[in-house]
Amino acid sequence: MSNKARQVVNSSLPVMPILIPIxxxxxxxxxxxxxxxxxxxxxxxxxxxxxxxWACHDKSSVLAAVSVIVVVLVAAVLDIVQLGLYFPAYQAQHGKGQTEEDHTWQIAAAMTVFNLLFKPITVVLVSVSVYVRAGGTLPGRLGGGQERGGYNRIPDSPQHEN
Structure with a gap:
């Protein structure tokens, strides 16, 4: 694919696969x-x-989309470390659930876990975007609704006689 054709394809790529998880x-x-x-x-x-x-803005940059994947993976590791460090201390201090602050940290902990569980989905969606930005085409309806051409008949080959 030529650079001009790639620019036309990349300029029409949807940003939704990255914008939604972000x-x-x-x-x-x-x-x-x-x-x-x-x-x-x-x-x-x-x-x-x-x-x-940045990845939503620069639709033609593979680097921007790969950077999203790297940051998501780093954030997942840091989330696990922070939950391991701070959850037991907060649970010991505010575990009774009697004040508003006790309920607020419990909601924050639950949202942290939901965010951690959503990160693999983000990696998959952004990986699809990386594949498309690198010049790949997605099968079926995922490919952006491109029309398929008609049936191309393969010319008859001469028969081989033994």
Whole structure:
């Protein structure tokens, strides 16, 4: 495929496969940050959202989409570490569930787990975008509704006589 044809294809690519998971992560991160449950949670997820917006803006960049995958994987590891470090301490301190702060950190912990569980879905959706940006075509209706041509008849080959 020539560069001009690739530019035309890339300029018409939908940004939805990256925009939807980034929007879901934004909502879940906002809900986690209602409490001061995880002190360093904002930093890595702010980078994730910014890199995701970069990938939505620069539709022809494979690097931007791969960067989203890398940041999602790093964020998943950091989420697991932070949950392991801070969840037992908060549970011991606020585990009774008697005040509003007790309920807020429980909701933040649940949203952290939901965000962690959504990350593999994000990786799959962004991987599809990376494949398309690199020049691949998706099968069937996933391929952007491209019309298939008519049946091309294969010319008869001469028969081989033994």
């Amino acid at each position: 929007g879901v992560h934004f909502i879940l991160v906002s809900l986690v940050l209602l409490s001061n449950f995880l002190p360093a949670y904002l930093y890595v997820h702010l980078i994730l959202i910014l890199v995701g917006l």
